[in-house]
Amino acid sequence: MTEQTITIYCFIDDFFHAVGRKDDAHCKINDAELLTTALLAARYFHGNLCSAYSYMQAHHGVRRIDKSGFTRRLHSLQPQLQALFSALGQSLKELNTSSAYLIDSFPVAVCDNIRIPFCHLLQGQAYRGKCVSKRRYFYGFRVQVITTSSGVPVQFYIHAGSFVDITAFKAMEVDLPPNSRLYADAAYTCYEVEDLLRECEQIELRCCRKANSKRKDEPYMAFLKDYYRKRIETTFSGITGLFPKKIHAVTAEGFILKLILFIFAYTLAQVID
Incomplete structure (x- = not known):
């Protein structure tokens, strides 16, 4: 230590x-x-x-x-903390020779659903979201995370829990090197965004396709997308493993600051260890 x-x-x-x-x-x-x-x-x-x-x-x-x-x-010092993370993320991007990145989100609940009317930290329906994988609703934030192919976070975006992944992704400023490949699940499917990223940023957004998708994948591409996408779940387990049973904060800004610290601490742990 x-x-x-x-x-x-x-x-x-x-x-x-x-x-x-x-x-x-x-x-x-x-x-x-x-x-x-x-x-x-x-x-x-x-x-x-x-x-x-x-x-x-x-x-x-x-x-x-x-x-x-x-x-x-x-x-x-929160602006300096975010600048530190950006500098570290930029270095990790330069070292990522595979040019493959992963994106997904995970929910962070501020309180249990039964306590929503008594929550003083957040107010409003904008923070009430649904976690499809766990089949439950939550009240709080959702964190979009971009990692390297090995699962090391290089960029994140924290937003209200009610916004779905593709909506938050449109608001997120994706800062990746040209000719990068960004793997995502089907929740990020938007053909217009895919075309804009490819033409303007030279970034290829590779989303897993649904059965009724208009842009079908070859079997090898479907395998690659599914293979890369699963790695980010291990990253989320590592980040949430640092959380206490309940994140203590007096204000919403303090809650977000602690989220930034947890993500930053996990990234440093991957780099140092």
Whole structure:
């Protein structure tokens, strides 16, 4: 765990030096230490920031600050956290010589269905979605994730749970290298989107075809799509395996921030390990 902590800290600190970000001289802990603590919380402590901070104090000599100050600074660093993930994702794309990527989504419930009328974190029917694979409804967010062919996340998009995959995909800014192949299930079927991606971005969207599809696949192509698509389910199991029984957050922004930390922590774990 010590080696992983040092590796994460060095990665964040080097990135901040590269972009010219300087720490406030009055801060007791610098930004790299704070983000390292938050990522360790997601990786090893099920998102418990207090436990991760106690570990950093005991084993790495991080100075103590109050919980509210730590949380405020963490929220203010969310743009830097997303920039860090984008930089890591860009490096992973450059190393992905196969040019094959996978996309799918997984639901994250904020509360049980029976508690929807009493939920203060989210309000409105936009967050009520359906998980077809589990045959149940949920209330919360849905996370679109693009991974490499080996299942390492390189891009994600968090949206309200009621939006289906293809609707969210149209709103998502897909940033993949030219001549990439993006494998998806039948929920992403949209011939217009496929044609636009091929003509404008040189990205081939390979969706699994339904029985009544107008664009039938050759048997070998159907096998390839089904083979690649299943790998991303293992990624989702790994990400949700980091979740606690209930993700604690006071605001919707805090809930989303913790989701970002879990996805980032899983990606770092795949890269480091």
